Amino acid sequence: MQIKHEILELLKKGKNLLAFSYGSDSSALFYFLMQNNISFDLALINYKTRKNSDKEENEAKKLALKFQKKIFIKTAPKFKGNFEKEARDFRYDFFNQICLENSYNHLILAHHLNDQFEWFLMQLSRGAGLAEILGMNEIEKYQSYHIIRPLLFTSKDEILNFLKENEFFYFNDESNDDVKYFRNYIRKEFSNSFVKEFSQGLKRSFDYLRKDQQKIYDFEKIQNFKGILICPKEESMIAKALKIQGVVPSAKQRVQMLKSDCVISGKIAIAYRDDKAFVFNYELCEKLPKKFKEECRKAKIPRLLRAYLYNHNIEISSFKF
Incomplete structure (x- = not known):
């Protein structure tokens, strides 16, 4: 598992907050950042939607204590409408509040190549332009801090191999298998198998598309x-x-x-x-x-x-x- 040198150097210079769930993606990022001597704190949301939700929260507290990290935790309410959207809004509002109140320079998210392709397909299915279809960037300016996605060009298989090779523990989120959520449906039926077979070409394509986007749009x-x-x-x-x-x-x-x-x-x-x-x-x-x-x-x-x-x-x- 590799992360671009310039991103690691950027993280070494700032005060960092890692969005953490104790799932495979954020756990891999946790240990990778530790291996590269990058300091960071944790933010976790307990949605109370899985049988392990409280256990995950307690284990995250123990992990933070073990490695002497601050951890910010919030319990989500029961969402009555579109769970995916309302949970996302709640999550980002929480992260934003922490970053602003505690002067974090970087919010680190564990989005990876599979997530990037899922987003691409979801927006493609809805009818979107180039500016939205490439919805994730490795570095994004947001208010007084930057959102950093170090794993954006790392596939899910690479993440799981990193965890397996190093015998790092993580929780499996069984809700990711529930295809009533549109993202999970896209993942199960389309994106995962494509990324597994064509990950290298997909990485290059996203890189070229972003360069083209920068030429077309002056954000x-x-x-x-x-x-x-x-x-x-x-x-x-x-x-x-x-x-x-x-x-x-x-x-x-x-x-x-x-x-x-x-x-x-x-x-x-x-x-x-x-x-x-x-x-x-x-x-x-x-x-x-x-x-x-x-x-x-x-x-x-x-x-x-x-x-x-x-x-x-x-x-x-x-x-x-």
Whole structure:
């Protein structure tokens, strides 16, 4: 199992948080980072959905104590809607909170080549563009820290071989076999067998696709102003900004977002002014002061954006886009 030298060097220079579950992927990454003398702490979510959930949490605490690492643990509520989406939102909100409150430079995730290909097929099945179909990157800027995926070009078989060769313990997540979840269905029926046979070619293809993506899209055009992502009024750029904010728009939502100002998934707002799009956390305010509303009107601040500016004490005069 190998990780790019530049990623290891980056991790050696920062304060790191590893998203940990005690499954095969995060366990392999745990021990690999240990072998390379990279310091990190742990964050774990107990979903209470498996018979081993509490045991995994307790064993993770013991592991953290053994290797003198901080561990942040949170129990998830019972999700009533789309479990995959709600669990993902809950997970990333938790990680984000820890990183911001504890000044972590890097959030390390154990996504690997099979995960990358699963995502590719899932988005392909739904109808997506190049900006969304390559949804994972080895290094992504997110607010005041970076998301790092060291295993993104490492296959599941390589991970399992690393664990076996070193006799490292991990828990098997039986929920990964439940095909009622779309990702598991894609994994079982399509992606795993393909990666097993064509992993080397797949790695090269993803590398070439990312280089092509960089030539086509200049994601540097996405600016971050006090939590508001500002980009050109272009579908792929807006979709990328949404993903940075934690939402992947469906085909139906893509149509909706291009028509007018809107809120996606009840969470992220999109507002337009001239040739610019503003993507930000959707917020409400009971009653905006009359003077503030008048200033917003004169400055042509989109209505959806006004509560966010007011709640975050952002001066209208500083919003010059």
